[in-house]
Amino acid sequence: MKSDKVLDAKGLACPMPIVKTKKAINELESGQILEILATDKGAKNDLTAWAKSGGHELMDSSEENGVYTFFIKKG
Amino acid sequence: MPVNPMTAKEVTKKVINKEAFFILDVRNEGDFKDWKIEGENFDYLNIPYFELLDGVEEILEQIPTDKEVLVVCAKEGSSVMVAEMLSEAGRTVTYLEGGMKSWSEYLEPIKVGDLTDGGELYQFVRIGKGCLSYMVVSNGEAAIIDSTRMTDVYLDFAKNIGASITHVFDTHLHADHISGGRKIAEATGATYWLPPKDATEVTFEYQALENGNDVQIGNTKINIHAIYSPGHTIGSTSFVIDEKYLLSGDILFIDSIGRPDLAGMAEDWVGDLRESLYKRYKELSAELVVLPAHFMIIEELNKDGSISKKLGTLFDENHGLNIEDEDEFRKLVTENLPPQPNAYQEIRETNMGKISPDNDKQREMEIGPNRCAVR
Numbered sequence: 001m002k003s004d005k006v007l008d009a010k011g012l013a014c015p016m017p018i019v020k021t022k023k024a025i026n027e028l029e030s031g032q033i034l035e036i037l038a039t040d041k042g043a044k045n046d047l048t049a050w051a052k053s054g055g056h057e058l059m060d061s062s063e064e065n066g067v068y069t070f071f072i073k074k075g
Numbered sequence: 076m077p078v079n080p081m082t083a084k085e086v087t088k089k090v091i092n093k094e095a096f097f098i099l100d101v102r103n104e105g106d107f108k109d110w111k112i113e114g115e116n117f118d119y120l121n122i123p124y125f126e127l128l129d130g131v132e133e134i135l136e137q138i139p140t141d142k143e144v145l146v147v148c149a150k151e152g153s154s155v156m157v158a159e160m161l162s163e164a165g166r167t168v169t170y171l172e173g174g175m176k177s178w179s180e181y182l183e184p185i186k187v188g189d190l191t192d193g194g195e196l197y198q199f200v201r202i203g204k205g206c207l208s209y210m211v212v213s214n215g216e217a218a219i220i221d222s223t224r225m226t227d228v229y230l231d232f233a234k235n236i237g238a239s240i241t242h243v244f245d246t247h248l249h250a251d252h253i254s255g256g257r258k259i260a261e262a263t264g265a266t267y268w269l270p271p272k273d274a275t276e277v278t279f280e281y282q283a284l285e286n287g288n289d290v291q292i293g294n295t296k297i298n299i300h301a302i303y304s305p306g307h308t309i310g311s312t313s314f315v316i317d318e319k320y321l322l323s324g325d326i327l328f329i330d331s332i333g334r335p336d337l338a339g340m341a342e343d344w345v346g347d348l349r350e351s352l353y354k355r356y357k358e359l360s361a362e363l364v365v366l367p368a369h370f371m372i373i374e375e376l377n378k379d380g381s382i383s384k385k386l387g388t389l390f391d392e393n394h395g396l397n398i399e400d401e402d403e404f405r406k407l408v409t410e411n412l413p414p415q416p417n418a419y420q421e422i423r424e425t426n427m428g429k430i431s432p433d434n435d436k437q438r439e440m441e442i443g444p445n446r447c448a449v450r
Contacts, residue, residue, distance in 0.1 A: 015153040018125045041439070042149055049103045050125040 001060055001071050003035035004028060010039045010067060017043045018050055021072070025056065028074045033059065036070040043068055078158040080172035081145055083181035087202050090114045090373065091183075091380035097144045099134075099168075101127065101157050102175070110443045112147060112171075112178060112203070113373040124153035131160045138166060150174040176438060178203035182228045184210075185381045187366065190317045194293060198366060198381050199228065205370045205445045206252050207382060211316055214293030218242040219259060220314065220322055221368045224437060226255040230262060240265045242290055244299070245426075246324030246368060247311040248273035250337040251416035251445040253437050254426050257281075270303075270310030278428035284312055304355055306348025307333035307447070309340070321363040321386055326351055328367045329375045329384050331448035332395030334412055337419055341409045349404055352396055361387025371448050394450065408449050417443040 007024045009017040017038045024034055036047070044061060047070055051058045055075035062069050089096050095116045100107050101124035111119065120137050127134070138144055138161070146161070146168055148154040154170040161168045171178065182199045189195055194213030201207065201223055209220040210229060217238040219229050222245075233240050240263040243256045247270060257279060260267035268284040269277065286303035300315045307325040311333070314322040325333040332352060335344035363386045370382045377383065390396050398404040416422070418440040424430045425437070432440065 013152050014148070014150060015124050015128075015156050019128060019156075022125075022128050045103055045105070046123070046125055049105075049123060053123075053126060 001035075002033070003071060004032040006035045006037070008037050009043070010037050012038065012040060014040050014042050014046065018046055021047065021050070022054075025054075025072065025074050030074050032074050034072045034074065036068075036072065038068045038070070039066055040068075043070075047072070078155065078162045079169050081169040082172050083177045083203070084183070086112060086145065086171065086178070087181060087183050087200075087380070090117075090202060091376065095142050097139050097142050098147055099138060099144060099157070099161075100147045101153050102147070102149050106149070110175075112175075115373060118142075124148060124157055127157055127160065131157065131164055135161075135164060135166070138168075140166070144168040146170045147178075148174050150176050175203070175442075179441060180223075180225055180438070182208075182223065182225060183380060184228075184232055185379060187381050187383060188320065188364070190319075194317070196316065196320060196366075197232075198383070199223070200370075200380060200382065201252075204252065204441065204443075207366070207368050207370065209322060209366065211292050211299065212236060212238050215239065216241045216293040218244065218290070218292045218299060219256070219265075220244045221246055221249070221324070222255040222259055224253040224255045224258070224441075226258045226262065229255070229259060239263065242266050242268065242292065242299075244268045244284065244314070246270075246313065246322065247308040248338075248423060248426055249325075250419040250423050251369075251447050252441055253422055257428070270308075270312045272305070273308050273310030274427075276427045276429070286312075302355065302359075304351035306335055306344055306351045308338055309344065309347070311351070315359070315363065319362075319364060321356075321359060321365050322368075323356075323365050324368045325447045327356065327365060327389065327393070327396070328369055328371060328448050329365070329382060329389065330393065331371050331450040332393070332408070334447060334449045335408055336412055337415060337447070338423070341412075345405050345408055348408060349401065356386065356396075357390075359386060361385065361390065365389055369445050369447050371445075371450070412449060413446050416446045417441070 057073040059071040107121040146154040146158040151174040158170040197210045199208045211218040269281040271283040288301040304313045
């Protein structure tokens with residue numbers, strides 16, 4: 001999947017992945033896609049819930065070797 | 076203004092003393108609904124931390140100023156952030172050190188009684204998860220029953236009271252938490268006892284715990300007498316200690332009874348469970364003090380925080396011991412059961428020695444309440 005911006009939040013503990021995601025999303029236009037890389041296990045549930053409550057769309061997520069990748073489309 | 080941490084031990088004290096307390100839980104809603112810090116006089120507000128990134132003004136009204144406020148999250152980080160925001164808004168709050176992770180792992184040792192010739196019996200209350208383990212001490216020797224994976228707690232405790240651990244028991248193969256029994260036995264050279272019927276697939280050496288086994292702790296008369304009481308698992312074994320205490324494992328709890336389904340054999344084991352509870356236990360003295368391996372609800376705590384009741388009282392008051400009709404009993408323990416404990420299959424395999432997850436993984440597998448009972 002193609003993204004407009006990549007946020008590397010690997011190695012960051014909660015709440016930083018979401019704090020940074022929020023900042024990065026603010027810099028995008030509606031409809032653009034942010035790709036997030038994170039290693040915090042809690043990030044998946046929290047990003048999903050956060051995207052939903054903020055009106056954004058979690059388009060895809062995957063995990064490989066302990067690194068989670070998320071694609072969020074700004075609402 | 077810096078905010079101060081509150082430890083799981085301090086929160087435990089508030090639970091035991093039934094203090095009024097306010098918890099702002101900033102985990103997501105699903106996690107909060109599934110499992111939280113329980114206290115009889117605790118009030119709660121659950122707002123995920125990611126809804127508060129722009130500020131806490133909107134929730135200030137809902138946070139009381141007339142009682143202590145604790146901010147809680149999964150691991151600590153988010154609760155520190157929210158606590159700092161509240162502090163900047165002029166509120167005095169604390170956060171839970173180590174988050175729910177440390178709440179799940181905290182053990183409160185409580186003495187439940189003196190034994191003949193100067194021995195003592197301690198209950199280790201895992202307040203966050205509802206698991207209970209025990210230490211029998213006599214003449215410089217100690218036995219541990221149903222230990223959790225936080226083995227240092229028992230090793231340090233024994234060291235502090237000058238006892239060496241000589242025997243370690245598990246009443247059954249646990250499905251809700253990872254046993255520390257084998258690790259303690261390896262660290263101390265103690266004998267590790269398991270019921271052989273639960274241990275058919277284990278990958279390590281153990282001593283077979285069977286009906287009628289008597290084990291001496293110290294050189295006094297304190298004996299641990301094993302009673303085969305299948306039903307939660309096929310090997311489940313209870314102990315009578317010092318002819319006064321009945322360690323009932325996951326067969327009988329204070330306000331509930333064990334569930335027979337966690338090894339996938341509910342229908343087969345209903346009859347065993349009924350026989351253990353309605354026949355074998357009936358034959359024991361009503362004066363025995365029942366010490367189970369779990370509690371389910373915080374109301375089960377005695378004034379000192381321990382969990383125990385006389386067997387006779389349980390025969391009067393515990394619903395699970397008062398179902399005359401066998402079909403009704405079968406229905407209770409096989410239908411409409413609560414959800415199974417988190418990762419219970421992996422936990423069973425870990426306790427058999429088949430898999431060896433690292434510490435982080437073990438912690439994650441154990442998240443949530445124990446769910447070993449039916450009411």
